[in-house]
Amino acid sequence: MMLQVRAFQLSNVDVGRSWILDPAELTRAALFSGELPRRRFLAGRLVQRHFAAELLGLADDRLEIDYHCPACGQGSWLNHGRPGYTVEGRPVPLVLSLSRCGDWAVVAGQLDADLTGAVGVDVEDESSTAFEGFDATLLTDGEQRLTLSTPEHSRPQLRAQLWTRKEALLKALGTGLAREPNGIDVVADPRVRSMAPEPLGLPSNLVVAVAWLALPPRR
Ligand SMILES: CC(C)(COP(=O)(O)OP(=O)(O)OC[C@H]1O[C@@H](n2cnc3c(N)ncnc32)[C@H](O)[C@@H]1OP(=O)(O)O)[C@@H](O)C(=O)NCCC(=O)NCCS
Known part of the structure; x- marks a missing residue:
C-alpha cells in the first residue's frame, strides 16, 4: 500500500468518544488550560x-x-x-505521523511490515513564517539565497513550504526540533515533497509537506 495522507476538520470530530483513548493521552489532555486546545488535541488523537x-x-x-x-x-x-501503536503488546506494522494547524489535522501513514520506514507530515498556515529573523534563524544559507532570489510576493508561500518540509523531515527522523532546522537543507531533498492543500480538502492558505524515509532493516 502507498503512503496515505488525509486531512480532517477537528471541530467535526465527536470528542465524546475520547473514552477510547489511553490513560496517558487523557492525562495530557487534562493539562491543557483552554477548552479549545484540549478539544483539538483529543480530536487529533x-x-x-x-x-x-x-x-x-x-x-x-x-x-x-x-x-x-x-x-x-x-x-x-x-x-x-513520534506516534505508534501496539495491539496486545505487539507493535502494529504501520508508520505514522500527525500535524495540526488550527481546526485542521493531517495524518500520514503507511503499512510497513518490517517497520523499516518512517514518515513525517507537517501542515502550517502560510502566514506562520512571517516574523522578523525567520530566514536568518531557521533557513540554511542556500535556502536564504533561494528566498532572496524569489519575487517578494511569493516569499511567504516559499518560506512556509521550506518550514513544513523541514518539520516533516525532522518528524520522520524522529528528532523533531531537538535538531537545528537551519542545519538541514530541504530545497531539493528527494525524501520530502510538498502537497497542494485543496485535493486534501484543506483551505488554500494551508501548506503541507510529507517526508518518507526508508531505513535499513532492523534485523
Ligand atoms: C514535533 C514538533 C516538530 C511539532 O511541531 P508543531 O508544529 O508544534 O506541531 P504539529 O501539530 O505539527 O505536530 C505535533 C505532533 O508531532 C508529533 N511529534 C512530536 N514529537 C515528535 C518527534 N520527536 N518525532 C516525530 N513526531 C513527533 C506528535 O504526533 C505530535 O502530536 P501530539 O500533539 O498529538 O502529540 C515540535 O513540537 C518538536 O520538535 N517537539 C519536540 C522537541 C523535543 O523532542 N523535545 C524533547 C521532549 S522531552
Whole structure:
C-alpha cells in the first residue's frame, strides 16, 4: 500500500468518544488550560487512531499507544513524541505521523511490515513564517539565497513550504526540533515533497509537506 495522507476538520470530530483513548493521552489532555486546545488535541488523537485502525483493518479501541521520544523513551505511558501503536503488546506494522494547524489535522501513514520506514507530515498556515529573523534563524544559507532570489510576493508561500518540509523531515527522523532546522537543507531533498492543500480538502492558505524515509532493516 502507498503512503496515505488525509486531512480532517477537528471541530467535526465527536470528542465524546475520547473514552477510547489511553490513560496517558487523557492525562495530557487534562493539562491543557483552554477548552479549545484540549478539544483539538483529543480530536487529533481520535482521528489519528481511527486512521491507523482503518489502515490496519482493526477496531480503533483495540489499539494502545506506543509513542517514542528521543529524550524520554518509548511506551504506552508516554504522551508525546513520534506516534505508534501496539495491539496486545505487539507493535502494529504501520508508520505514522500527525500535524495540526488550527481546526485542521493531517495524518500520514503507511503499512510497513518490517517497520523499516518512517514518515513525517507537517501542515502550517502560510502566514506562520512571517516574523522578523525567520530566514536568518531557521533557513540554511542556500535556502536564504533561494528566498532572496524569489519575487517578494511569493516569499511567504516559499518560506512556509521550506518550514513544513523541514518539520516533516525532522518528524520522520524522529528528532523533531531537538535538531537545528537551519542545519538541514530541504530545497531539493528527494525524501520530502510538498502537497497542494485543496485535493486534501484543506483551505488554500494551508501548506503541507510529507517526508518518507526508508531505513535499513532492523534485523
Ligand atoms: C514535533 C514538533 C516538530 C511539532 O511541531 P508543531 O508544529 O508544534 O506541531 P504539529 O501539530 O505539527 O505536530 C505535533 C505532533 O508531532 C508529533 N511529534 C512530536 N514529537 C515528535 C518527534 N520527536 N518525532 C516525530 N513526531 C513527533 C506528535 O504526533 C505530535 O502530536 P501530539 O500533539 O498529538 O502529540 C515540535 O513540537 C518538536 O520538535 N517537539 C519536540 C522537541 C523535543 O523532542 N523535545 C524533547 C521532549 S522531552
